Amino acid sequence: MKAVKPKEAAGFTVKCLDKLIEAATTDAYNESEQVSGFLTLIDDNLAVPFTTFVLGQTVIVTGVDLTESDQIVAICMLGNTAQAIPVLDLPMPTPLTEGAEWIAAYRRWCGS
Secondary structure (H helix, E strand, O other): OEEEOHHHOOOOOHHHHHHHHHHHHOOOOOHHHHHHHHHHHHHHHOOOOEEEEEOOEEEEEEEEEEOOOOOEEEEEEEOOEEEEEEOOOOOEEEOOOOOHHHHHHHHHHHOO
């Protein structure tokens, strides 16, 4: 399987991503609530588990979580070891997994 660098995880129009950003951030009063909106929609829509490559190793992404510093991370498994990887840095697989558009929208919102 080929992994795509985060900034290359395209295939979604700016208009589409902007609509997703609007959906994730509507009714949010501050940045923390906006991030929570993205987390909820990524968690609800991202098809997990899926495999990708991190540092040359095949890992299984089993879900997403939010750190204490309001960073959305993917929970990656390698054997029995779990590691949280920021979704902004997570290489996405090709073909993209269902729901990857939400990660792309979050990256656009973050300016990545």
